[in-house]
Amino acid sequence: MNNKQYYVTLPDKAQEGPYDEKDLITRYQAGEYPKGTLVWQEGMDSWILIETMMSNVERITNDERRTADCKPNTPPLPAIIPPPPPSIPDNFKKEYYVADYDGNKQGPYSLDELKNSVKTGKLYGSELGWKQGMTDWVSLEDILDTRPVTYYMEPQSWVACSFFCASSILSIALTIAFSERSYDAFMICRLMCRLTLLTASILLLIRLFKAWKVLQNISARIRIPSPGQAIGFLFIPLFNFYWGFVAFCKISSLGNKLLKRPGSIQLWPFLTYCILNILGFIVLVASGGASSRGAVERWLIVGNIISICSTACAIFLIYYINKLIFKYNKTK
CATH class of the missing domain: 3.30.1490 (Dna Ligase; domain 1)
Known part of the structure; x- marks a missing residue:
């Protein structure tokens, strides 16, 4: 011994x-x-x-x-005061007390026990908690940091959504001016519509570039193009129609892993936006080659419908990308 x-x-x-x-x-x-x-x-x-x-x-x-018989008798070693054992991790220390809705105090609990109790439904999370050193009782949601994250839209995202909405409104105004044979109003609306749509597209590409940087960071084991390449491919004629599907759908599939959402919920707006862009290009070519004024007016109406639907999808895309970037910045 x-x-x-x-x-x-x-x-x-x-x-x-x-x-x-x-x-x-x-x-x-x-x-x-x-x-x-x-x-x-x-x-x-x-x-x-x-x-x-x-x-x-x-x-x-x-x-x-x-070997006891072979050993000489030796005096006992002097008693020493042992050092304290290694400290127990904070999440194992039973130091938290909980006050329920009736004012009854329960505990002590460790931090892990509190988390498991809230996860299994034994506690709601809105009860009050306290440990020695705290000046007052606070909500368990604050102790466990389980409050839902409040997302907000960045100013750049709001501006992009505003320009997409403005382009749809100007597209409708352009069609009205054409049907009323107001040439000056038609030219002004067409110029402003193209400028607003160009600005909105540039802002969307900027958001796409930032989202692709997030994907590059969270998919280190998957080889994907760089953010610059992802945007550059969208300027290659004809190939950009194919790459649009790849770029936006890749954001949906990899982004859902970060946001922890089923891929089927978020994929359809990305696909719809890409399809509407192709249809918009077809309508633009068809309206330019129309032989009669009535045919041009019909193509303009079809273009308005596509523009409104495309704007709705673009706003969703901007919101989703904004949320993806916000979530990544929150967790990194």
Whole structure:
């Protein structure tokens, strides 16, 4: 036997000790320590299972008995005060108390126990919690940081949505001016419509560039084009129609992993936006080659419908990309 002092941590994280080796063996043999109990003494790097420690003690004791007659009598070692055992992690410390809606105090709980209680529904999360050192009771949502994240739209996203809406309004005004044979109003509306649509598209590409940078960071094991390449491919004639599907759908699939949402919920607006862009290009070519005024007016009406639907999808895309960037900045 040695005179080292042992500390014990039970499976419920309660600590006992110090005990000398004889007391520890007696308590273990009496069945006071269930399976999973940890033990530590000075000189040990970390806690070990008491079963492992006891098997080593029995082996050493048997060896000592066999060689006891050969050893000279030696005086006992002087008693020393052992250093404190390694500290228990904060999330295991039972230091939190909870006040329910009737004013009854419960506890103490560890931080992990509080999280599990809220997760399993034993606690709502809106109860009050307190631990020593806090000046007042606060909501468990603040202690556990479980309040839902409030997303906000960046100014650049609001501006992009505004320009997309303005382009749809000007497209309708252009059609009205054409039907009323107001040439000057038609030319002004067409110029303003193209400028607003161009500005909205540039702002959307900027948001797409930032979203692709997020994808590059969260998909380190997947080889994808750089943000500059992703945007540059959209300026290659004809190939850009194909790449539009790839670029926007890749944002949806990889972005949903960060936002933890099913891919089927968010994919259809991206696909619809790409399809509407192709249809818009076809309508533009068809209206330019129309042989009669009535045909041009019909193509303009079809273009208005496509423009309104495309604007709705674009606003959703901007909102989703904004949320993706916000979530990434919040978690990195």
